[in-house]
Amino acid sequence: MKISCLGPRGTFSDEAAHRYYKGSQVDYHMCGTLIEVIEAVADNQADQGFVPIENSIEGSINITLDGIIKHKLMIQAEVIFPVSMHLLVNEGVQVKDVKEIWSIPPALAQCREFVRELKVPTKDFPSTSMAAEAIKKTTRCDVAAVGSEWAGSLFGLDIAVRNIEDFQDNQTRFFVVTKESDSMDFTQKSLLLINPEKEQAGVLSSILNVLSALGINLTWIESRPTKRKLGSYQFFMEVELGGQHPALSKTMTILSTLGHDVRLLGSYNSIKL
Numbered sequence: 609m610k611i612s613c614l615g616p617r618g619t620f621s622d623e624a625a626h627r628y629y630k631g632s633q634v635d636y637h638m639c640g641t642l643i644e645v646i647e648a649v650a651d652n653q654a655d656q657g658f659v660p661i662e663n664s665i666e667g668s669i670n671i672t673l674d675g676i677i678k679h680k681l682m683i684q685a686e687v688i689f690p691v692s693m694h695l696l697v698n699e700g701v702q703v704k705d706v707k708e709i710w711s712i713p714p715a716l717a718q719c720r721e722f723v724r725e726l727k728v729p730t731k732d733f734p735s736t737s738m739a740a741e742a743i744k745k746t747t748r749c750d751v752a753a754v755g756s757e758w759a760g761s762l763f764g765l766d767i768a769v770r771n772i773e774d775f776q777d778n779q780t781r782f783f784v785v786t787k788e789s790d791s792m793d794f795t796q797k798s799l800l801l802i803n804p805e806k807e808q809a810g811v812l813s814s815i816l817n818v819l820s821a822l823g824i825n826l827t828w829i830e831s832r833p834t835k836r837k838l839g840s841y842q843f844f845m846e847v848e849l850g851g852q853h854p855a856l857s858k859t860m861t862i863l864s865t866l867g868h869d870v871r872l873l874g875s876y877n878s879i880k881l
């Protein structure tokens with residue numbers, strides 16, 4: 609099985625994917641950007657993609673959400689992975705020497721307070737490990753990357769400051785995405801994408817009322833612009849109902865009857881690493 613994943617080696621995605629697929633026969637297709645990870649699945653270059661979807665400090669990763677919508681991908685599994693951010697530097701560099709910090713925007717955002725206190729500019733990279741690799745290549749002593757301990761050891765960097773994330777118990781939620789989902793029986797959760805029939809007062813609450821009337825627990829809700837005009841949204845709604853549960857098809861039927869466009873993006877289990 610071929611798995612697309614954000615590269616180069618040493619990203620949090622890479623670390624979490626290797627733990628998730630441990631013991632399985634898989635080949636990794638490492639991609640330069642998150643959108644390429646999704647496109648690799650859409651273009652059949654990979655059977656599954658391993659993508660970050662949400663972080664406990666920074667919230668949703670919109671590039672991934674929009675890519676799933678655009679390429680009509682399905683969710684096969686949810687993986688929760690603990691994430692610790694460190695300030696990675698060339699040998700001997702101290703935090704007082706650092707004049708610029710490099711990383712992928714969600715990682716920089718998880719360390720916003722630390723970066724603000726240091727009063728230095730940041731530079732965006734497509735991944736934490738690409739930033740770490742660039743630090744090593746420059747040999748500069750006035751720049752640092754935000755990344756994992758593993759990325760630091762892979763690229764031979766020192767850790768100038770440990771655990772620089774703004775809040776403890778930082779976690780990132782990943783989705784395993786595919787073109788076609790396998791059997792959806794005996795799963796814990798399901799993800800719906802709902803495009804409301806029209807924008808009118810109370811449309812979201814009318815959708816939520818259906819879930820509430822059927823006693824369904826909503827575990828995540830996120831809105832994304834339809835991109836057709838300002839103020840027009842579609843909703844990701846994750847519910848605590850497996851694919852086998854009759855209430856899932858009942859919910860979808862009722863919402864469709866009310867004129868909403870409802871797509872099931874998958875039913876899956878959640879795995880904590």
Ligand SMILES: O=C(O)C(=O)C[C@]1(C(=O)O)C=C[C@@H](O)C=C1
Nearest residue numbers: 619620621660712714735736780
């Ligand atoms: O750049 C990486 O290391 C990634 O795997 C991406 C990513 C993300 O975009 O959220 C994954 C987990 C962490 O939240 C920080 C970065």
